[in-house]
Amino acid sequence: MGRSRTVFITGATAGVGRAVARRFAGAGDRVGILARDPEALEEVRRELAVLGAEAACESVDVADADAVFAAAARLEDTLGPVDVWINDAMETVFSRVADISPAEFQRVTDVTYLGFVHGTMAALKSMRPRGQGRIVQMGSALAYRGIPLQAAYCGAKHAIRGFTDSLRAELLAEGSQITVTIVELPAVNTPQFDWARAHLGRTPRPMGRPVEPEAVADAVYRATAGRWREYWLGWPTILLILGDFVLPGALDRYLAGAAIEGQQTKTPIAHDRPDNLDHPVTSLHRVRGSFGREAETHAPLVVGELARLGAVAAGALVFFAAGALVMARRGARRRLQAAD
DSSP, X not given: OOSOOEEEEESTTXXXXXXHHHXXXXXXXXXXXXXXXXXXXXXXXXXXXXXTOOEEEEEOOTTOHHHHHHHHHHHHHHHOSOSEEEEXXXXXXXXXXXXXXXXXXXXXXXXXXXXXXXXXXXXXXXXXXXTEEEEEEEOOGGGTSOOTTBHHHHHHHHHHHHHHHHHHHHHHHHTOEEEEEEEEOOOBOSTHHHHSEEOSSEEEOOSSOOBOHHHHXXXXXXXXXXXOSEEEESHHHHHHHHHHHXXXXXXHHHHHHHHXXXXXXXXXXXXXXXXXXXXXXXXXXXXXXXXXXXXXXXXXXXXHHHHHHHHHHHXXXXXXXXXXXXXXXXHHHHHHHHHO
């Protein structure tokens, strides 16, 4: 991809963030990683060094804006001005809205939404004086379609999309060369299902077949080379987003019947199950989660705008074909009537 870049990644000690850090390190980029757990951060830094990358880490809670700004400055002192900033840090609580507490809901929002805002602001502090840079938001199909048991997370992902659209328009108005893109993801086989807080009878699981984090990392790497505003990864993402445009009411009913059971295993949840909402769970910091047997190792990556155009074109084709068929049948009936 040309010259080596300086890439900062939040939430880089597990799951998608850790896989992304490895992908960029393997390509020869300098990598700065941000997360809460110092022990896990140092472990990842050593992994990246083994891959030959210059790497540095900062322990920070992305919900703390000042701490994120300070951590970014220290990373730049070590690695140089950031070229690519990737916001990935997230938390979720698997719960019905009636069962989640306001404090839990706020914590998910502070990390999963405001953490992206803080990371983006930190990136802009460095990029705007130089007039260049790339910001990547790790999104989700759930940014378009909320599902049961994850209202806080879905709300945060919707908010990220609105925030990013506003920022993108501002940058265009300035004539800035800073670009912002979102990669909308399907379910991914990460440790989040092992350590997320859950007010359920059984342990949580991804809805449908997840993809492996390495497939996401490769998609993110490719997205940093493109100029499109949004990418959709995996058929579940494509179908869910387009399906919600066309038949949102039908999706309401489908998800009501399938998504509550579909997000739970058959294993009863332990009362002493550790969760990462307020504190890291060091022992679970790894790339992959517990659903590798059913996970896909590859997934198609499409440009969101092109997928929308394709869907509109296909819909128009079906509409006109149906219209032509109706007109042909009416013409046939008129000819029969005239013959009689």
